Amino acid sequence: DQKPIDLNDPFSKDPFRLPVFRINSKKPFNAEPPIELLTDSYITPNELFYVRNHLPVPEIDPDSHRISVDLGDSSIQLSLEDLKTKFKPVTITTTIQCAGNRRQEMSDFKTKGLSWGPCAIGTARWTGARVRDILLSAGFDPDDKTIKHVHFNGFDDDITNTSYGASIPKQKAMSLDGDVIIAYKMNGVDIPRDHGYPVRAIVPGYVGARNVKWLRQITVGSDESTSHWQMNDYKAFSPSTTFETANYKKAPSIQEMPVISAISVPKPGSIIDPEDGMVEVKGYAWSGGGRDIMRVDVSADGGNTWQEASLTKDDPDADDSAHCWAWTLWTAEVPVAAGKVEIICKAIDSANNCQPEWIGPIWNLRGFLTNAWHRVNVTVEN
């Protein structure tokens, strides 16, 4: 069923995507892979990495593209070749997660946003140049106390010629431990168009929204980015805050992500034939800020008893990361009774933070940061 291309459609030049995606929005394209494929490999294949686009995918000529580093009183222009040759290449393995991952579970309540399942998350090895090195080479003074934020602006435009933009704290961008890079490779190949070709910001441990794609400009400032997505989106509120009382000016931007986990096997609604009364449960766990996963507990009896999962992670020393930015995959053998069974998982990160038991106390009007215990309902055969 091929449709003719509408040349007036700003999305007509969007790239091809695998039909296997669960699509939450076509224009802009927002889609997640099926959960049974998500945890099949530690590194998410580029073709299966969730896509979160705010605007049409821009067409960028890699030869003429320049990244403008604007510091007010000075400015440099970097070609892709400059980025690859003038700075030490570093490779960082990081999980990236959408602020709206698992929002669907808040949908019993009224929320505004794309109805993501638990797969708006993925893990890749990104190669690029440190933002720290780029800013220093442009003459940035890291001790300038008036500068508190580093801004990234994208090449993706809306019809008013407003581009996507975001900012992160200077501390994160300039720290040797922060591992913030401008990436030109995703898992060893050119970054696919949906993921920012030819260059994007990688901000490990922070919300996906700050990992600006199709990067065209880096700036610095005393304040956060004035972009819509920094100021009036990607902020969380108390469960008692309504659309009428939400004060976007006062609310802090979502930056570092909290501990989360999800069950990928078995799928919701499965009918399970247990082996010696046991079922195998698999999933992922992750925390932001470079925190590792210390433990994953799994229960099939409403939390009365918990089984510790076996944790799998790739060697974290295999890349140039200062911290543990990437997820942990896990497997647990859990005793189950026959009948309707709810399987639950919860993770503890290396700062001993835990996940909340249910959605209620973390509910927020935009449905961000859904990190309650993950629950999958199945039927266990006799």
Place this chain on the structure above:
Amino acid sequence: DQKPIDLNDPFSKDPFRLPVFRINSKKPFNAEPPIELLTDSYITPNELFYVRNHLPVPEIDPDSHRISVDLGDSSIQLSLEDLKTKFKPVTITTTIQCAGNRRQEMSDFKTKGLSWGPCAIGTARWTGARVRDILLSAGFDPDDKTIKHVHFNGFDDDITNTSYGASIPKQKAMSLDGDVIIAYKMNGVDIPRDHGYPVRAIVPGYVGARNVKWLRQITVGSDESTSHWQMNDYKAFSPSTTFETANYKKAPSIQEMPVISAISVPKPGSIIDPEDGMVEVKGYAWSGGGRDIMRVDVSADGGNTWQEASLTKDDPDADDSAHCWAWTLWTAEVPVAAGKVEIICKAIDSANNCQPEWIGPIWNLRGFLTNAWHRVNVTVEN
């Protein structure tokens, strides 16, 4: 009621303490201040800072005391004067919290440990030399991949001449952002004897137990400290782990601390005369790892509605900290109904981590890391 000093008692040389403390153990001395005094000032007065001693308080002559920095193939000895003059002094404001803070709330279940209330926490400005600078001056190679931990050993001995010891990851000790120091001043004066006179380690954002007092040695190693307190204490387990099944070898050491909060006003059991149906609630909130507090929610109706608290913190730029290591004090005006009322608080940190609703899912046999919502029961008059 003065008792004669028993010279055979290893605790006979312990210092004087204010009678206002709530004492959890006399020998070794373990005590916390009353909650109505705890949040009266942002900086905890030295005399009111909770005391957590594992052994008798040693008597140390500051003139002859040496800190031995032992790197295997090289070693240096530092006097107090060396520490003060050979390294750039830095001042770090940090909250320190005992792993067992609020353990009392887990006492409905069987736990092992001192029955701390919510006041085994305090905030001070510590002045000293960076461990990073000390190790580098002793010839430590930060790129030595075989070294993964930095160890601190104390001067406090038990009867077998085993001293208190602990270790932290090299990454934390060597990072410019880690702010790990060997302190010789607490709030501008010599460190009191109960808090480590003349020198102690300060490991901001980590559990109190790693902030080794009466420091006599710094070493490095491929493994963690073999001290009892690193290997067989200060570890957390799943709620389903028993004393019989606990595997101390496999369990990770508690290092970074999770988000916590507590109510200091009103006190449990208070009878409150509300003003226009409102009651003023005060308390503290803190998170480890340099994370700030983003929001504190307070409820007096079982969590149906939440009031956002006003947050107070001292200027975080007033010291040499790279991160937000110190607590947030807060005040909220909460509507209350007449009768028996439970007041609840919960905090969100800058990584969007939250506190668990109740003790059950985080219960662990040692009663560590009690960071559930804090609840205070009061009676509200008509």
